[in-house]
Amino acid sequence: MRRFIGPLVIGIAGAAVLIALGVWQVQRLQWKEALLADIEARIAAEPVALPAAPDPRADRYLPVRAEGVIGAEELHVLVSTKTEGAGFRIVTPFETEGGRRLLLDRGFVPDEAKGAERRTGPVAVTGNLHWPDDRSSATPENDPGDNFWFARDLDQMAAALNTEPVLLVVRQEDPPAPGIMPLPVDTSGIPNDHLEYAVTWFGLAAVWVAMSGYLLWRTARRTT
Template sequence: MRRILFFLIFGLSGLSVLLSLGFWQVRRLEWKNQILAEIEARISQPPVSLPASPDPNTDRFLPVAVHGQMQPEEIHVLVSVKKVGPGYRVISPFIGDDGRRILVDRGFVSTDGKQAERVSGSMEVTGNLHWPQEIDSFTPDPDLEGNIWFAREVTMMAKALDTEPVLVIAKSETDPTVTPLPVDTSVIPNDHWQYAVTWFGLALVWAAMTLYFLWRPGVRPKS
């Protein structure tokens, strides 16, 4: 009887923990979906003028429109696009009519288009402010000689191109050789449903194993 009681308490305790983790992930999924909906709504709002002092937290994804001069200098950030393959994001300095010098993510070019000459000069850029967080401990340092960067780090790019640490991700592009990669929520991780399924699956396996141990010969009391 003591062995049965031990397996029962141990099994129910483990099952309770696994189910709690699963339901916690479900609640996190609801929270994350709400956040993503708010971001989507903000991305699609009408563009406004560039704020005087954009904040990476409160102004992230803010739609803006700037008019000025696109500069010919470029930073090339190595990326891979689904169904297209590897290439580069083209980041260029942009001098607004007010004299402010900011960064613009113009979009994607193939590896063959890395050295191509692109349209610069007077234009209007509509897009979203963003401060991507793409660097981790495994990200290599940029190859400055070959102009190959492995992540968009706004502060580093701004220093390299002598701009404000402000990045606009363009929604459209005047150069036909550049494919815009506008901001959307597809790049924001939302794995809570997969985690929930994993925890609930483990709970099911735990319950089955508990029943097995309770009913296997040598554990059940003899009649």
Template sequence: MRRYLFLLTFGLMGAGILISLGVWQVQRLAWKQDLLGRIEAQIDATPTSLTEAVNPQFQRYAPVEATGTFGPDHIRMLASRKTTGAVHRIIRPFEADGFGPVLIDTGWLPDEVPVPGAPDAQVTLVGNLDAPNEADSFTPAPDLDNNLWFARDVPAMADVLGTQPVLIVLRQTPENDLGVTPWPVDTAGIPNDHLQYAITWFSLAAIWVFMTAYFVLRTNRSPR
């Protein structure tokens, strides 16, 4: 009888822990879906000025509109697109009227395609602020001799191009063709694996219950 009670108690406790972890992941799923919904609504909102979006606090994903002129320099960053393969993001300095120099992620070019020159005329851009955290200890250092980067390290890029550490990701092509395809901000890069985690925990709980029942029945049928 003691062995029977021990197996039953141990099994119920284990199943309870696994089920509680599954419920927690379901709660996290609801939280993440709400967060993604709010981010998507913010991305598609009416653009504001850079000053409003940055002061008093930097608002990531905030839509902004800026008028100014591009500088002559650029940075190429190696990236990959599922439908295209290897591409280069083109980051340019931009002198925004009333705000100062910032970085513009203008979009992408296929690998080995020459980078076109920036327009000389004043342009009005619509995009979203971003603060990507792509560089880590495994990211290769930029090849400055060949102007090739491997992550959007905003402070380092701003230092090289002489701008403020503010990045605008272009949302739509301006009237002046920049010769690239915009790669606008979206929520595709924000992980949302909570449903898979919940299924995993609930599956483990079901297996735990099955194994507990098996051992209890086996113990109950064992000869005394």
């Protein structure tokens, strides 16, 4: 019997650890789903007036409606969509009726339309405030000189367009802007891989139990 104790203890301990990790990922999945549901509710809430001093934490995803004037200057941010492929986000200055200048993410244009003329001037905008986190360790540096941007770095964009470092992402322009497809804020960019992690840990636990059982079977055969 002593020959069985070691494999049995290792088998039980390993399975317990792997199952615990799987259960933890299920709990994380429930937490993330609740968080995403809360964010989606905030995104879809009734629009309000632009806050006097938007806060990156408290006002992230805040729905806003504002009237003002879209400037003619543009920043072109490289982006790819599932339906349209590669193209550019169009970011412009937006001067509100109260005289504030913000960054306005108007949406997507295909690569061949980057240099096309677009409607500017007076507009009513409905959208969401956002402080995007587009940059990763693999993201190239922006090239403001050639107006080629890889990430929406708000401080750098605000300096280029002489605006506040506040971004309003368009859901709707009134009147509409022909040729621009809005890319409104949503939760698609927030990772939620906890289900895959849970399946992985539970799968490893099953393999561990099977291997432990096989080891015990081999041990039993050697003792007979």
